[in-house]
Amino acid sequence: MAVLTESRKASLRRELEAIVGAGAVLADPDELLVYESDGLTLLRALADFVVFPVSAEQVSALVRLANRESLPFVARGAGTGLSGGCLPAEGGLVISLMRMNRVLEVDYDNQLAVVEPGLVNLHLSWTVGARGYYYAPDPSSQQACTLGGNIANNSGGPHTLKYGVTTNHVLGLEVVLPDGEIVWLGGRTRARAGYDLVGVFVGSEGTFGIATKIVVRLLRKPPAVKTVLAVFDAIDHASAAVSAIIARGLVPAAVEMIDQLTIQAVEDAFGCGYPRDAAAALLVELDGLPFGMEAQAARIVQACRDAGAREVRTARDEAERQLLWKGRKSAFGAYGRISPAYMVMDGVIPRTKLPYVLRRVNEIVAAHGLRVGNVFHAGDGNLHPNILYDPRRPGEEARVVAAGAAIMRLCAEVGGSISGEHGIGLEKSDFMPLIFSAADLALMQRLKRAFNPTGLCNPGKIFPTSKSCAEVGPVASRPHAIEEKGLAQRF
Amino acid sequence: MAHAVQEQTRAAAGPLALHGLSVEGVNQCVHCGLCLASCPTFAELGTEMDSPRGRIFLIKSLAEGRIALGEATARHLELCLDCRACETVCPAGVPYGRLIEAAKAEIERQRPGGAGRRLFRWLNFGVLLTSPRRLALAAAGLRAYQASGLARLVRRSGLARRLSGTLAAWEALLPPLPRRAERAPLPALIPAEGARRARVALLSGCVQSVVFGAHNRATARVLARQGAEVVVPAGQGCCGALNAHGGDHARALELARRTIETFEAARADAVVVNTSGCGAHMKAYGHLLADDPAWAARARRFAASVVDVAEFLAREPLRGPLTPVAMTVTYHDPCHVVHGQKIRSEPRRLLAQIPGLRVVELAESDWCCGSAGLYNLTQPEMATRLRERKVGHVLATGAEAVVTANPGCILQIQAGLAARGAAARVFHLVELLDRAYPAATP
Numbered sequence A: 001m002a003v004l005t006e007s008r009k010a011s012l013r014r015e016l017e018a019i020v021g022a023g024a025v026l027a028d029p030d031e032l033l034v035y036e037s038d039g040l041t042l043l044r045a046l047a048d049f050v051v052f053p054v055s056a057e058q059v060s061a062l063v064r065l066a067n068r069e070s071l072p073f074v075a076r077g078a079g080t081g082l083s084g085g086c087l088p089a090e091g092g093l094v095i096s097l098m099r100m101n102r103v104l105e106v107d108y109d110n111q112l113a114v115v116e117p118g119l120v121n122l123h124l125s126w127t128v129g130a131r132g133y134y135y136a137p138d139p140s141s142q143q144a145c146t147l148g149g150n151i152a153n154n155s156g157g158p159h160t161l162k163y164g165v166t167t168n169h170v171l172g173l174e175v176v177l178p179d180g181e182i183v184w185l186g187g188r189t190r191a192r193a194g195y196d197l198v199g200v201f202v203g204s205e206g207t208f209g210i211a212t213k214i215v216v217r218l219l220r221k222p223p224a225v226k227t228v229l230a231v232f233d234a235i236d237h238a239s240a241a242v243s244a245i246i247a248r249g250l251v252p253a254a255v256e257m258i259d260q261l262t263i264q265a266v267e268d269a270f271g272c273g274y275p276r277d278a279a280a281a282l283l284v285e286l287d288g289l290p291f292g293m294e295a296q297a298a299r300i301v302q303a304c305r306d307a308g309a310r311e312v313r314t315a316r317d318e319a320e321r322q323l324l325w326k327g328r329k330s331a332f333g334a335y336g337r338i339s340p341a342y343m344v345m346d347g348v349i350p351r352t353k354l355p356y357v358l359r360r361v362n363e364i365v366a367a368h369g370l371r372v373g374n375v376f377h378a379g380d381g382n383l384h385p386n387i388l389y390d391p392r393r394p395g396e397e398a399r400v401v402a403a404g405a406a407i408m409r410l411c412a413e414v415g416g417s418i419s420g421e422h423g424i425g426l427e428k429s430d431f432m433p434l435i436f437s438a439a440d441l442a443l444m445q446r447l448k449r450a451f452n453p454t455g456l457c458n459p460g461k462i463f464p465t466s467k468s469c470a471e472v473g474p475v476a477s478r479p480h481a482i483e484e485k486g487l488a489q490r491f
Numbered sequence B: 001m002a003h004a005v006q007e008q009t010r011a012a013a014g015p016l017a018l019h020g021l022s023v024e025g026v027n028q029c030v031h032c033g034l035c036l037a038s039c040p041t042f043a044e045l046g047t048e049m050d051s052p053r054g055r056i057f058l059i060k061s062l063a064e065g066r067i068a069l070g071e072a073t074a075r076h077l078e079l080c081l082d083c084r085a086c087e088t089v090c091p092a093g094v095p096y097g098r099l100i101e102a103a104k105a106e107i108e109r110q111r112p113g114g115a116g117r118r119l120f121r122w123l124n125f126g127v128l129l130t131s132p133r134r135l136a137l138a139a140a141g142l143r144a145y146q147a148s149g150l151a152r153l154v155r156r157s158g159l160a161r162r163l164s165g166t167l168a169a170w171e172a173l174l175p176p177l178p179r180r181a182e183r184a185p186l187p188a189l190i191p192a193e194g195a196r197r198a199r200v201a202l203l204s205g206c207v208q209s210v211v212f213g214a215h216n217r218a219t220a221r222v223l224a225r226q227g228a229e230v231v232v233p234a235g236q237g238c239c240g241a242l243n244a245h246g247g248d249h250a251r252a253l254e255l256a257r258r259t260i261e262t263f264e265a266a267r268a269d270a271v272v273v274n275t276s277g278c279g280a281h282m283k284a285y286g287h288l289l290a291d292d293p294a295w296a297a298r299a300r301r302f303a304a305s306v307v308d309v310a311e312f313l314a315r316e317p318l319r320g321p322l323t324p325v326a327m328t329v330t331y332h333d334p335c336h337v338v339h340g341q342k343i344r345s346e347p348r349r350l351l352a353q354i355p356g357l358r359v360v361e362l363a364e365s366d367w368c369c370g371s372a373g374l375y376n377l378t379q380p381e382m383a384t385r386l387r388e389r390k391v392g393h394v395l396a397t398g399a400e401a402v403v404t405a406n407p408g409c410i411l412q413i414q415a416g417l418a419a420r421g422a423a424a425r426v427f428h429l430v431e432l433l434d435r436a437y438p439a440a441t442p
Ligand SMILES: Cc1cc2nc3c(=O)[nH]c(=O)nc-3n(C[C@H](O)[C@H](O)[C@H](O)COP(=O)(O)OP(=O)(O)OC[C@H]3O[C@@H](n4cnc5c(N)ncnc54)[C@H](O)[C@@H]3O)c2cc1C
Pocket: A038, A039, A074, A075, A076, A077, A078, A079, A080, A081, A082, A085, A086, A097, A117, A138, A139, A140, A141, A144, A145, A146, A147, A148, A149, A150, A151, A152, A153, A154, A155, A156, A157, A158, A205, A206, A207, A209, A210, A211, A212, A329, A332, A333, A421, A422, A458, B032, B033, B034
């Protein structure tokens, strides 16, 4: 990583402006500072430039210039990511897609839309909502995050339980490859010949190129929806209810858990109707045809009661349902009511281990002298412990990182994973050896090199590197096969 | 080092302030980004320095001493509409309005700008807005000027643009001024009709009383019909909202004290306001004067008595009988009603009671129209972009008229419709309610 001299910076700036226009290049250090983090403020990195292209051709020209100059580059959507994925870990260009946010085409007959990557997730559902359609993947950040970011992180959401993650809803992509070439992956139908390159690209966290057009599936809105709120006096009972619901063969659209600390923050924020004194609550949603829904809902209510729920009720109307969801989806932000900062973990565990893992998580965080709030996709076993801290207190950030590492190790130990949907990014790259063997990682590296041979496209992410080890903080203590092979080092 | 990750140690804990004004609220922002897509300037520009999260970050960095107040930072903070849409969506409860006011005051202190800008501010904040009499005088002059046909000439010749700052700006802002009769002050007391339900004091506003005397009359009539005895305290002036939003903190304090004094003397149950910026600001007097021991308690009491006219009227069903108003309308939420005072359902509930009226929802109804106090004078380019966006949505509804509840929005949307040659009209909510009363009282 080279530090640019002032004269080289000035000439680069002129070249960038020639591509995207004078109003579309940021180089003032104060302005660049605003781009130093995404939704995870624990990590920071400064770009040399932030640029705002409006077309695939401009993106391609930017990428070619970056290649010529050996300048690293990284795509950025709304910057709501939670793993530092869009940070310019080695400086260079941040390519913001926020000025490419149009819905280019909606084909209702074939139930698909062609959109630009900077389009906000929820805005797509708004656009097609009047005609009775929607875009199913619904990350809790959907009011702000972009489809480009969703593609890169293969984002999920509460309704992932029934509808799957982003990759299940993407048909085709126009991509500017890391060398600047513009290609189409997939197309407008599900039938594909050759390798499933859409499947490869989705979830590649911006390391395989920059998506400039996205073809997504649209679904018809379900004709009936029922939302059940179950209230518990013990977290263990709530965990047991999750297992009971699934064990009875019920397939809700969503099963979300929210604990007491989080309920209190959310109630302070919007007064959504969660009882403040509950140890935990489950938000369970059924959708589909009205036929048989009552019976299913009754079985869910029964499963919750059997598990020890003190109260189970159904949202009376759409307004109450919306309010409950607003609470759930605002939960991370609502921690601002009770703490100046938080770090979200994203572990995945087998559902049956839920009671044990939640207990251990609470113990681990307490042992580090910190507080934790839990709000997560319980149906998927996708945990989100939110470690609350105050960055102004000396030493707290280090303790957060240490507690986070212990939680990731815990998830790996019980046979789970270190990330469900937020991506590995910069934050979790050092923990990859916890869940992948040296051979796994080597294969992934080979795949990365096929797309991104120079490594200039979003460097420093996903794979454990000596650099990120030193900077990100404590890493797993157990030596891993990958190190013995010399594929990665730890300090 | 330029690209280091997590190498920076923060300043030790301690309340953050900009020249004595607290911005400790920045620490409530957890950087989640949920507010981004709700911010009109971010939606237009896509640059994070022009988003709520980015502006909060800039204010925080200023207060922590990480950056100095450079030209770019000042520009991004000044481009903020102070529409407070971000406050409505922010789950963390960041008190954004207070933060940006403190930041704007800091800009004024550190970067007062050139002579033109200082003249503009002095004329607006120091002369016109502090005294309704002076504003009325200026208005009379303006009216003569408009009537003489000179106005059209000036506009056409581009002279308006060359006239220094303020006058040109006011010239573009003001609609044809009403005749003298409309500008005459309201009677000091308007008795309640039917069973008396409350005694309320009406804020007749500064710009408002001059330009929109008709709204005040309609407000008083509607309030009286709803059983309120209406007092219009003499000697009231500007509430100081424009000063506070414009960074003129000292004069804002002075105007607040004066307003409290004037209205306390009226001994009313409530202070009714029909201009959103004023209402939201007066409701925040408690915070504004919190550090002034002689005034803090008084200011809190006063603030608690302030109500928006829609909020007050919606507390009881409209007293019939009402005559039908056969019209299709749409409702635009003024920022400082919907975001500043969280009043969203009340105006819609009132409209729904008017027989014959069809109300269609407006896309992005709670987005700023670009008027934003003096914003369309200071940031004409962004103001026009947002105006065009608003008018586009209005035309898409096919409504014959837009109903809203704030003079600034009315002027702005009217100007936008006129620019497109559209026939749709713009009303204040109280005008429509007033129409629904058969053969209205005086
Ligand atoms: C409050 C909150 C709630 C959240 N809830 C969820 C949730 O329920 N489920 C979930 O999965 N995530 C969730 N997230 C995480 C985050 O919102 C998602 O990862 C989202 O997809 C990021 O989108 P973005 O536009 O903000 O992308 P960014 O943060 O800007 O970038 C994320 C990654 O995408 C890459 N990228 C961006 N655009 C492109 C492009 N056009 N082409 C290639 N790569 C690109 C970037 O390089 C980076 O690696 C939440 C975050 C917050 C703050």
